[in-house]
Amino acid sequence: MSADAGIAVGVEGLRDWLRARVASYVARAPEEIDPLVPIAQYGMDSVYSLALCGDIEAEYGLAVEPTLAWEHPTVAAMADHLRGRLSAG
Numbered sequence: 001m002s003a004d005a006g007i008a009v010g011v012e013g014l015r016d017w018l019r020a021r022v023a024s025y026v027a028r029a030p031e032e033i034d035p036l037v038p039i040a041q042y043g044m045d046s047v048y049s050l051a052l053c054g055d056i057e058a059e060y061g062l063a064v065e066p067t068l069a070w071e072h073p074t075v076a077a078m079a080d081h082l083r084g085r086l087s088a089g
Contacts, residue, residue: 009060009083009086010083011079011080011083014078014079014082014083015035015075015076015079016030017059018035018052018075018078018079019031019033019035019075021052021055022039022042022044022052022075025043025044025048025051025052026042026043026044026048028042033075034075035074035075035076035079036074036075036076037074038073038074039069039073039074039075040069040073044069046066049066049068049069049070050066052068052069053065053066053068053069056068056082060082060086062082062085062086064082068081
């Protein structure tokens with residue numbers, strides 16, 4: 001997805017995408033990932049979190065800091081943060 005296409009993505013779309021990515025790293029079904037539970041509780045470590053940052057950059061064209069999961073520890077918080085950045089263009 002290009003950065004331009006990412007701008008049209010709503011927060012729910014971001015949450016769903018993030019849940020799927022987190023689920024793939026921790027070997028769970030996406031519906032098992034509660035958007036309000038810190039992803040570290042599912043076993044996401046710093047290596048997986050760094051890989052998730054790369055996924056976000058590839059999918060949405062956003063350069064994100066490796067501290068994203070530390071500063072925004074839940075799927076919901078990450079989605080809100082990313083949506084704000086995509087909206088700001």
